Amino acid sequence: MKPINRAIEALKPSGIRKYFDLANSMEGVISLGVGEPDFDTPWHISASAVESFEEGRTHYTANRGLIALRRQIANYYRNRYGIDYDPESQILVTVGGSEAVDLCCRTLIEPGDEVIVLDPNYVAYEPAITMAGGVPVRIELTQAHDFKLLPEDLEAAICEKTKAIILNFPSNPTGGVMDRDDYARIVPIIRESGIYVISDEIYSELLFEGEFCSPANFEEIRDQVLVINGFSKAFAMTGWRLGYLLSNPALSAQLTKVHQFVIMSAPTAAQYAAIEALEHGMPDIAAMRREYEARRNLICARLNRMGLTTNVPKGTFYVFANITSSGLSSDEFCVRLLEEQRVAVVPGTAFGESGEGFVRISYATSMEHIKEACSRIGLFLESLRDM
Amino acid sequence: MGDMNRNVDARMHDAGVDANDLSILELLENDARLGARDLADILGGDEESVASSVRRMEDERIICGYHTVINYNKVLRDERIMAFIEVDVTPMKDRGYDHTAALLAKYPEIDSLYLITGDNDFVCLVQGRTMFEVCQFVADRIAVMENVRGTKTLFVLKQYKQSGVLTGAARASGGEGRLVVSY
Numbered sequence: 001m002k003p004i005n006r007a008i009e010a011l012k013p014s015g016i017r018k019y020f021d022l023a024n025s026m027e028g029v030i031s032l033g034v035g036e037p038d039f040d041t042p043w044h045i046s047a048s049a050v051e052s053f054e055e056g057r058t059h060y061t062a063n064r065g066l067i068a069l070r071r072q073i074a075n076y077y078r079n080r081y082g083i084d085y086d087p088e089s090q091i092l093v094t095v096g097g098s099e100a101v102d103l104c105c106r107t108l109i110e111p112g113d114e115v116i117v118l119d120p121n122y123v124a125y126e127p128a129i130t131m132a133g134g135v136p137v138r139i140e141l142t143q144a145h146d147f148k149l150l151p152e153d154l155e156a157a158i159c160e161k162t163k164a165i166i167l168n169f170p171s172n173p174t175g176g177v178m179d180r181d182d183y184a185r186i187v188p189i190i191r192e193s194g195i196y197v198i199s200d201e202i203y204s205e206l207l208f209e210g211e212f213c214s215p216a217n218f219e220e221i222r223d224q225v226l227v228i229n230g231f232s233k234a235f236a237m238t239g240w241r242l243g244y245l246l247s248n249p250a251l252s253a254q255l256t257k258v259h260q261f262v263i264m265s266a267p268t269a270a271q272y273a274a275i276e277a278l279e280h281g282m283p284d285i286a287a288m289r290r291e292y293e294a295r296r297n298l299i300c301a302r303l304n305r306m307g308l309t310t311n312v313p314k315g316t317f318y319v320f321a322n323i324t325s326s327g328l329s330s331d332e333f334c335v336r337l338l339e340e341q342r343v344a345v346v347p348g349t350a351f352g353e354s355g356e357g358f359v360r361i362s363y364a365t366s367m368e369h370i371k372e373a374c375s376r377i378g379l380f381l382e383s384l385r386d387m
Numbered sequence: 388m389g390d391m392n393r394n395v396d397a398r399m400h401d402a403g404v405d406a407n408d409l410s411i412l413e414l415l416e417n418d419a420r421l422g423a424r425d426l427a428d429i430l431g432g433d434e435e436s437v438a439s440s441v442r443r444m445e446d447e448r449i450i451c452g453y454h455t456v457i458n459y460n461k462v463l464r465d466e467r468i469m470a471f472i473e474v475d476v477t478p479m480k481d482r483g484y485d486h487t488a489a490l491l492a493k494y495p496e497i498d499s500l501y502l503i504t505g506d507n508d509f510v511c512l513v514q515g516r517t518m519f520e521v522c523q524f525v526a527d528r529i530a531v532m533e534n535v536r537g538t539k540t541l542f543v544l545k546q547y548k549q550s551g552v553l554t555g556a557a558r559a560s561g562g563e564g565r566l567v568v569s570y
Contacts, residue, residue: 024567033568123570172570294414294429301428344568367418371425 016350023344030373032361033344037236042284048276049269063260065093072278089249093266097243100228104198109134113163120351140354147176151185164196170203173351173360174320175313180213187218197225205234207315223248235277240270295363302374317364324357341376419453458554469543473507475536
């Protein structure tokens with residue numbers, strides 16, 4: 001047989017696949033390793049998809065997505081975040097935020113282009129860049145600066161070849177957030193360099209303190225920003241696979257072209273569900289956010305008492321806990337915690353080299369499980385001290 | 388820490404409780420197993436002051452008990468029966484419905500009791516071991532009470548949901564299919 005695409009073959013499978021397989025095969029594991037809400041989709045949202053089936057709405061939609069949904073998305077971004085997007089020419093409904101990431105990379109990157117990613121970062125960005133022929137360049141974020149992007153680091157990373165930067169705030173895995181002042185410091189650099197900003201705002205509704213700010217809030221770089229958002233995290237709709245991509249009209253037309261050939265249109269029933277979500281789902285978001293916040297407070301208080309110093313994250317449902325006091329590497333910590341106490345957390349190194357010394361702890365699970373898991377982590381740390 | 392109290396500010400008019408108390412109530416209503424340490428971690432206070440708030444609300448009968456939601460579809464299915472009994476009552480001069488309600492409430496067979504709108508005045512949830520036992524209770528104790536004009540008994544065939552928890556055939560939230568670890 002002829003060789004397959006060497007770039008794909010060279011793509012590293014996720015380094016912690018083995019750990020994931022181990023965790024998924026073990027009995028009695030309490031998981032704080034999950035990257036999706038534990039809530040089921042609110043029933044009124046699911047019911048509107050059922051209704052769409054009953055009414056025979058099982059055909060393709062417009063490539064960009066149902067106009068009714070795009071209007072809802074436009075209203076939502078205007079009313080919630082103060083940013084205007086035209087539903088006819090600037091909004092594209094995608095198969096999850098994941099498709100949107102891929103579309104951005106394919107549409108922007110030419111072979112050899114550099115794309116800046118933050119380290120630690122969500123695992124799908126770098127492969128998407130690589131598959132599009134680009135070269136990921138990492139900027140290391142630190143706990144000392146609350147895992148924010150600093151202007152001096154951005155300035156140092158940008159060169160002739162830089163095409164774009166991928167941002168994700170609130171951040172998976174760190175829970176870090178950039179506020180308006182933080183962005184104000186990097187906006188002039190972005191404007192000056194002319195690079196694109198791919199802003200993955202999938203956790204925008206899971207913010208516990210302060211107001212969400214998007215780079216697209218800054219008029220002077222608006223046209224350079226591609227906003228990715230979706231329904232997975234905010235409305236507990238991960239399995240529906242529905243997201244959207246907001247950008248300037250010229251870019252949006254190009255992105256839509258790729259989407260049209262690769263996807264045709266996002267799942268129709270999911271689009272009807274999403275209309276219902278945006279129309280009537282805001283109270284659901286508030287209730288879930290409140291529950292996440294309660295869990296965050298409990299878990300951070302416990303971890304800090306145990307000596308795992310943790311910045312109380314302002315957003316998402318993750319805590320990025322510093323485990324250096326245990327004397328173990330991230331991988332060792334996770335494997336031993338799993339084997340000795342049956343608690344699954346994700347090593348920080350899964351998200352980049354600067355995740356060493358950290359583990360990502362997800363609190364998208366019940367309070368009962370969180371309490372039990374914290375007790376077990378406590379026992380684990382004691383056993384390390386006794387040795 | 389945080390603003391776990393923000394949603395309850397509007398309800399501060401309730402006598403004798405502050406925003407923090409209301410947050411405690413909301414948390415305990417969903418999960419009575421949260422201890423003082425848990426509540427303090429969640430609300431960002433110290434353990435002792437949370438414990439004393441809980442004790443005070445217990446003393447004031449704001450917190451009246453801690454119960455467990457049991458799925459009787461799975462255990463003791465043949466030894467437990469539930470019925471809603473609607474009771475039609477003649478209100479008493481000066482005392483309205485409260486006197487009759489107080490007498491009804493004394494029966495341990497009555498689990499819950501509400502004054503309602505509609506054709507009848509009260510609805511009671513009654514627990515018994517058999518249908519016969521429930522009928523006997525209604526006939527011998529309730530129907531014969533002074534002021535009671537009539538009763539209507541509705542037996543429960545199957546329970547699907549109780550106190551916000553699904554107990555019927557539907558699976559509980561977050562079951563099969565969710566990955567143990569994912570990005």
